[in-house]
Amino acid sequence: MDKLEQIFTTINETSEQYEQNSDFTYLEGVLHTLEDILDGKIDWSFKDATKEEIRKAIQLAILKGMRKNSQPNHQMTPDTLGLLVGYFVEQFMEEKLKNGPISILDPAVGTGNLLLTVMNLLDGKTFATGIEVDEMLIRLAADTAELTKQPLMLYHQDALQKMLVDPVDVVVCDLPVGYYPNEEVAIDYELCAHEGMSYAHHLFIEQSINHSKEGAYLFFLIPANLFESEQSKELHKYLKKHTWIQAVIQLPNGLFANKALEKSILIVQKQSKEYSAPREVLLAKVPTMSNKQALAAFFEKVQIWKENK
Numbered sequence: 001m002d003k004l005e006q007i008f009t010t011i012n013e014t015s016e017q018y019e020q021n022s023d024f025t026y027l028e029g030v031l032h033t034l035e036d037i038l039d040g041k042i043d044w045s046f047k048d049a050t051k052e053e054i055r056k057a058i059q060l061a062i063l064k065g066m067r068k069n070s071q072p073n074h075q076m077t078p079d080t081l082g083l084l085v086g087y088f089v090e091q092f093m094e095e096k097l098k099n100g101p102i103s104i105l106d107p108a109v110g111t112g113n114l115l116l117t118v119m120n121l122l123d124g125k126t127f128a129t130g131i132e133v134d135e136m137l138i139r140l141a142a143d144t145a146e147l148t149k150q151p152l153m154l155y156h157q158d159a160l161q162k163m164l165v166d167p168v169d170v171v172v173c174d175l176p177v178g179y180y181p182n183e184e185v186a187i188d189y190e191l192c193a194h195e196g197m198s199y200a201h202h203l204f205i206e207q208s209i210n211h212s213k214e215g216a217y218l219f220f221l222i223p224a225n226l227f228e229s230e231q232s233k234e235l236h237k238y239l240k241k242h243t244w245i246q247a248v249i250q251l252p253n254g255l256f257a258n259k260a261l262e263k264s265i266l267i268v269q270k271q272s273k274e275y276s277a278p279r280e281v282l283l284a285k286v287p288t289m290s291n292k293q294a295l296a297a298f299f300e301k302v303q304i305w306k307e308n309k
């Protein structure tokens with residue numbers, strides 16, 4: 001058994017015991033297991049495990065728990081997407097990263113899987129803030145951050161209400177998609193719908209831009225049809241006013257269970273006097289991950305765009 005499997009087995013066995021011997025669901029069992037590890041109640045003989053081995057083992061246990069009690073709004077961001085977002089953060093922040101750690105915000109941090117995938121990739125070069133409305137998910141994020149020793153500050157709140165977060169260098173966010181029910185809060189946003197309810201994912205984009213430094217880069221996992229809805233004209237106008245759209249990256253269809261769940265990556269830069277808009281927007285499609293040749297050609301296309309931007 002490799003280290004990852006051993007860690008997963010330890011978490012899995014205790015989580016199953018919690019599920020069988022108490023009222024807990026398996027996922028609640030995972031949470032209690034992680035807390036037991038941190039409290040020293042479980043023998044944790046994995047001191048030499050890498051941060052990625054720990055994150056991935058916890059991720060497998062959380063995935064198992066989510067499959068057992070499916071919660072469609074609480075989908076964890078899978079590794080493939082996290083690694084791609086991390087790759088883009090590394091590319092766009094290459095220069096800044098040479099000058100010391102960068103600050104990252106994920107306003108819909110969930111289990112922390114996306115944010116911690118990016119932080120592990122840029123290990124030692126980031127510090128981050130995460131916001132999440134769901135208590136169990138934010139506790140899972142907190143425990144995973146502690147076990148992987150990543151500097152992550154978490155706030156349990158509605159991210160569309162006032163946030164006490166200093167402007168950041170980078171935002172990463174797998175946007176929650178749907179209508180936002182709190183119209184009293186939505187009214188303060190430029191992207192508040194003129195009629196009916198506002199889209200939470202639009203407000204999340206605006207809130208993220210509000211909490212970014214000038215020149216910051218924002219990396220959003222968006223619904224693939226984001227620019228096709230009846231409110232999308234307003235969103236496009238808003239993005240043109242406050243940001244420079246850098247890239248829209250389509251993801252391989254095979255990554256998603258059905259068409260309605262397909263996502264893309266949208267990368268924008270908050271406007272600033274120091275920088276200018278890219279010559280052209282990078283429009284590209286990530287090939288199927290198993291096609292190594294096509295994948296290499298995709299990364300080359302990104303490099304060429306970057307050099308000419």
Ligand code: SAM
Pocket residue numbers: 073074075076077078107108109110111112113114115131132133134137157158159160173174175176200
């Ligand atoms: N990246 C996360 C991960 O790896 O686990 C998954 C993000 S999931 C697609 C969207 C998250 O947004 C969910 O965890 C949901 O609970 C959270 N969310 C939805 N509305 C929110 C709000 N108003 N404020 C804060 N979090 C919210």
